[in-house]
Each structure stands twice: as structure tokens, then as C-alpha cells.
Amino acid sequence: xxxxDTLHRRGLMFILSSPSGAGKTTISRMLLEADGEIxxxxxxxxxxxxxxxxxGVHYHFVSDADFDRMIEEDDxxxxxxxxxxxxxxxxxxxxxxxxxxxxxxxxxxxxxxxxLYQKDQQDVVRVFILPPSLDELHRxxxxxxxxxxxxxxxxMERARAEISHWDGYDxxxxxxxxxxxxxxxxxxLHAERMKRARxxxxxGFVRExxx
Numbered sequence: 001x002x003x004x005d006t007l008h009r010r011g012l013m014f015i016l017s018s019p020s021g022a023g024k025t026t027i028s029r030m031l032l033e034a035d036g037e038i039x040x041x042x043x044x045x046x047x048x049x050x051x052x053x054x055x056g057v058h059y060h061f062v063s064d065a066d067f068d069r070m071i072e073e074d075d076x077x078x079x080x081x082x083x084x085x086x087x088x089x090x091x092x093x094x095x096x097x098x099x100x101x102x103x104x105x106x107x108x109x110x111x112x113x114x115x116l117y118q119k120d121q122q123d124v125v126r127v128f129i130l131p132p133s134l135d136e137l138h139r140x141x142x143x144x145x146x147x148x149x150x151x152x153x154x155x156m157e158r159a160r161a162e163i164s165h166w167d168g169y170d171x172x173x174x175x176x177x178x179x180x181x182x183x184x185x186x187x188x189l190h191a192e193r194m195k196r197a198r199x200x201x202x203x204g205f206v207r208e209x210x211x
Contacts, residue, residue, distance in 0.1 A: 007201030011098040012192055013120070014038060015106045015113050015169075016185070018129035019159030021140040023175040027129060028107050030182045035189070038103040041094065044070065047085035060090065078108070078115030089116065098123055103193070110165040125192045127185060128169040132176040134159070 016031075018024035032040060044060040046067050055061050062070070067086055070076055079088030089112075094104055106116065110128075117124045131137035137159060141152045166172055171188050175181040196202065 007199055007205055009101050009193060010123070010198045010200050011100070011102045011104065012198065013041070013094065013098070013104050013106060013116065013124045014189055014192070015108060015116065015124060015126045016129065017108060017110055017113055017127070017162070017169070018175070019131065019137060019162045020155045021137050021144075021159070022129050022131045023178055023181060024107060024129050026178055027175070027182055027185055028105060030178075031105060031186065031189070034186065037193075038105050038189070039097075041089055041104045041106050043087045044076075044079075044090050045085060045087045047087075059087075077119045078112045080112060091119075103189075110162055110168060114168065122197070125171075125188070126169040127171045127173060127188060128166050129181065129185075130163065130166065130172060130174045131159075132174055 016024050016028055028040070031038060042056065042058070042060060044062050044067065046062060046064050047059075049055065049059075049061050053059065053061075064086075067079075067088070070088065070090065071079065075091055076088040077091055077094065079086060089106070089108075097104060106112070108116070113124075113126055117126065131140070134156070138152070138156055141147065141155055147155070173181055173184045173188075192198070
């Protein structure tokens, strides 16, 4: 009889969104390091490849013509313009991976989340990370010491707009302590993996139990 821990399941698309400075990138990195069953979704982009970047690992680097063709063929879950270039999530590789039980991590904003959810609701899990306060968010952005005051104020304004979409997510977690926040995010991932609808191997397993 099959071991319940090895039953086949369908993979999921695990989305982490947050305002800049709220901890999304840190939590994503911790999740990828701690969990061997999830991998970062690799986007297609029209921007030039930078030194050290590997095609298919960091991004799928494509021409504007190829990107246009992929849009026409509805080959993206979501895509957007970012700083004069386009980025998108190709469907083919993701769908094949989901069928094989692989999970994919997405580090995208609320607009990309909305597009992804509209295309494939059953496989999407949406998690929004909030800062404990806007004052703390401002302090974190200042502590980076990488942006001017004008840039930081722009990020704060955008953060307020992004936070207004919190109710478009399945889960909302406050990042007051990064390790506590990571624990909650990982618990969400584990619970979603165990949902009955994703346990595609359960039907055969239960039939064996009943025979």
C-alpha cells in the first residue's frame, strides 16, 4: 500500500507580495533555502542580460518580437511593463511542473497576483506580508541607505497603495519579527500542500483501504 507521505499531489503557485521594505524578498530567500520542494518561478524578460546572469536560471531572455508572439499566443499567466522593459510568467513550464507535483514561488505585486489568479485559481495561494506600521516601514527603507529621500517617499506612497489591496489575498501576515513571520508563511505552505483537492493520489489510496 502507498505511504501517505509519498502520495502524488498537484503542485501550487505560492505568491508572496508586500510593499517594498516589508520583508518579501527576505522571506522568499529563507523559504527557498529551507524547502527543497519549492522553486522560484523564472520570468521571461525583454531586458538585456546582465553580467553573470544565466538564461533559463535568472530569466528567460527573449526579444521584443518573441514577447509579442507569446502575448498573442496567450502564453503568459501575467506580464507587465517595468522600467521600460517587459516581464512575464510563461505558462508551459509552470503547468508541466504543477502536474508533476512541483511548487513555484512568485515574488510579484498585487496586479500580477490578480492576473495569475484569474488565469488559474485552483493552483494559486496568495500571501500578503504587512509591515507592523508605516513608521517602521519608513525606518527600514531609511536603514538601507541606498535611496534618496525622494525615492523613499515615492516608495512609501506606493506602499500605501499596495496595502490597500490586502483583501485580495488568501492570507495576510504581519512581519514584526522575520523569523516568526517566516514560520507562519511556511506553515501556510505546508497546510496548502495537504489540501484534499491537491492530493491527487488519495483516490487510489482510499480505494485500496476500502478493498
